[in-house]
Every structure is written in structure tokens, then in C-alpha cells.
């Protein structure tokens with residue numbers, strides 16, 4: 001027992017124990033430091049990754065800059081901020097964003113780059129010292145990425161068009177039927193006679209006259225397409241005349257002047273009338289009477305190169321014919337493929353009044369007349 005005691009408390013044993021303890025403490029300390037360092041790096045990694053990710057995926061010009069309070073003159077340590085700009089404002093490079101009012105003077109703080117103010121880090125009137133963060137600016141997000149959409153008031157004509165088109169949709173049970181027209185014969189006829197026609201009538205021979213005349217013919221054949229519902233009396237009003245509204249686009253919008261009594265006109269009369277009305281429309285001289293009382297409308301999207309589309313009824317009418325562009329297309333003729341100048345035509349009609357059979361027959365009549373205009377001469 002006395003041996004063990006003497007051993008334990010011997011001088012060399014105590015020294016050894018202290019040295020061992022200190023070694024242990026050092027090891028623990030280094031382990032702690034290493035652990036903290038590793039954890040720190042791990043925690044930081046995603047953050048730095050995100051930063052890089054944003055910088056590369058977004059336009060790298062769109063960098064976020066933090067602008068600090070400039071150092072003041074020696075005797076001045078602080079000042080009050082007066083903002084000249086607000087968050088969202090676009091600023092140019094060197095444009096003043098705020099003034100810092102110190103005891104002696106007012107220090108303007110310019111933007112280091114062109115961009116958009118993202119955040120103000122000090123409230124208006126707030127106190128700042130040199131070096132304090134003032135605001136954040138998104139560099140590069142300048143006027144090039146800020147679009148100001150032009151806004152103009154709807155003019156009376158646009159308002160009226162909008163009102164009437166919506167009225168058509170709300171009132172009619174509209175649907176559309178289609179067909180296609182082989183324009184070979186009428187193209188050939190036009191090519192053959194256009195010079196003589198121009199010489200005699202002093203206007204160009206177009207395709208419109210053929211469709212207007214064909215419509216008058218088909219409307220006489222299918223009177224319900226030329227009729228209208230009288231909403232007040234719940235009667236169907238059949239007309240014994242054909243007044244065709246022709247859609248003409250003008251700088252102010254679409255207008256629909258009327259060609260009256262088309263049933264009594266020949267191709268030359270129709271072309272002359274269309275020409276005169278078009279002239280009036282373009283020079284803004286159409287009177288209200290010129291656009292009143294059509295019984296049917298023709299809209300020619302072909303002038304803009306349209307291939308196919310569904311026109312909308314021009315109220316209070318019951319149907320509208322849509323013409324489209326003439327394109328060379330392969331078609332089957334007597335079992336052979338031939339390339340012909342073709343046009344799709346569409347008839348939108350009010351199904352409350354016009355039956356499918358009438359609409360389809362109407363459009364087939366148009367096709368027959370335009371493909372072979374002699375049909376009209378022979379009244380077939």
C-alpha cells in the first residue's frame with residue numbers, strides 16, 4: 001500500500017500525467033477546429049453554388065451591386081439620406097440616386113452603373129456613416145429590358161365594331177360551312193379580257209365581281225340566307241332585293257359599304273361600284289347611308305393572303321361569305337392529279353334561320369357560278 005502511494009505521488013508520475021492531459025486537450029482542440037471548419041465549408045457550399053448558378057443562368061449583365069455610402073470629408077462622420085429615386089426606377093450610369101446631407105454640405109451619390117434600383121437599404125431621412133450599405137442596383141436591367149406598352153383610346157369606330165361583333169356572337173347561332181373553288185376558268189377569262197375591259201370601263205377587272213354576282217344568284221336561290229329575323233315581332237323578313245356589304249379595310253378599321261340591287265347588275269357595274277366605294281372609304285368620305293341596310297356581306301381575306309378562316313356575321317344580317325387567297329394546289333380531276341389555282345370559301349350563317357342544307361347548297365351555287373360563269377347567263 002505504501003508502495004502504491006509513493007508511486008502515485010512520485011514527482012515523475014505527476015509530471016507525466018500533466019503532459020498526457022495537455023496532449024489530450026491539444027488533440028481535442030484540433031479535432032474541434034477541424035470539425036468546425038469542415039461543417040462551415042459544407043454549409044457554405046450550396047450558397048456559393050447558388051450564386052454561381054444565378055450569375056450564369058440569368059443574363060450576366062444583370063448583376064446585383066450594393067452601393068455604399070462614400071467616405072465623407074475629415075471632420076464629417078455622418079449624414080442624412082434624401083432619396084431622389086425609388087425602388088424600380090431605371091437609372092443611368094452616374095445618375096444621382098440620393099443626396100447625403102451632412103452638417104457642411106450635401107453629397108450626391110451617383111449610380112456606378114446603368115440599371116434598375118432593386119432595394120433601398122436606408123429609409124428616407126435615415127442616418128448613415130461612411131462605408132454603410134445604401135442601396136442595391138440590378139446592373140444592366142436598363143431601359144432595354146423595360147418596355148412601355150403604348151396605350152391609345154379606342155376610337156368611336158373601333159368601339160362600334162367591337163360592339164357589333166359581340167352583338168353578332170351573343171345573338172346568332174353561328175356556324176360555318178366550307179367549299180373550294182377552282183379558279184382556272186375565271187383566271188383565264190380575266191387574263192383574256194382584262195385589257196379590253198380596262199380600255200372600255202377604265203377600271204381593272206377583279207375577281208370580286210364574280211363572287212358578288214354569284215352571291216346575288218345564290219341568294220335568290222336560297223332566300224333564307226338573304227332574310228333576317230325581326231326580333232321585335234319574331235317574324236322572318238324575306239327580301240326581294242340583294243344589297244351586298246363588301247368589307248373594305250381602311251387605316252381607321254374595317255368598313256362595309258353596300259352595293260345595292262346587285263341582282264340587276266352585270267360584272268362591269270359591280271366592278272365600278274366596288275371601285276367607287278373603295279375610293280370613298282380610303283379618302284374617308286363614306287356616309288352613313290353608304291353602309292346602311294346590306295342584306296349579306298362578303299369579306300375577302302385573300303387580299304391579305306389568308307388561306308382559310310371563319311368570318312363573323314355582320315348584324316343584323318344572317319350570313320357572310322369569306323373569300324380567301326388563290327393558291328396553286330394539286331387537285332383530282334377525272335382521276336388525275338392536276339395543279340389548279342384554288343380558293344377556299346366559307347359561309348358563316350345564323351342557324352336560327354338558315355338550315356345546313358340551305359347553307360351548303362348556297363355555297364355550292366357560288367362554286368358553280370365562279371367556276372363557270374355561263375351558269376348565270378343560262379339561268380341554271
Ligand SMILES: *[C@@H]1O[C@H](CO)[C@@H](O)[C@H](O)[C@H]1NC(C)=O
Pocket residue numbers: 182184185371372
Ligand atoms: C371551266 O369551264 C369549262 C367550260 O368552258 C367547263 O367545262 C369546266 O368544267 C370549267 N372548269 C371548272 C373547274 O369548273
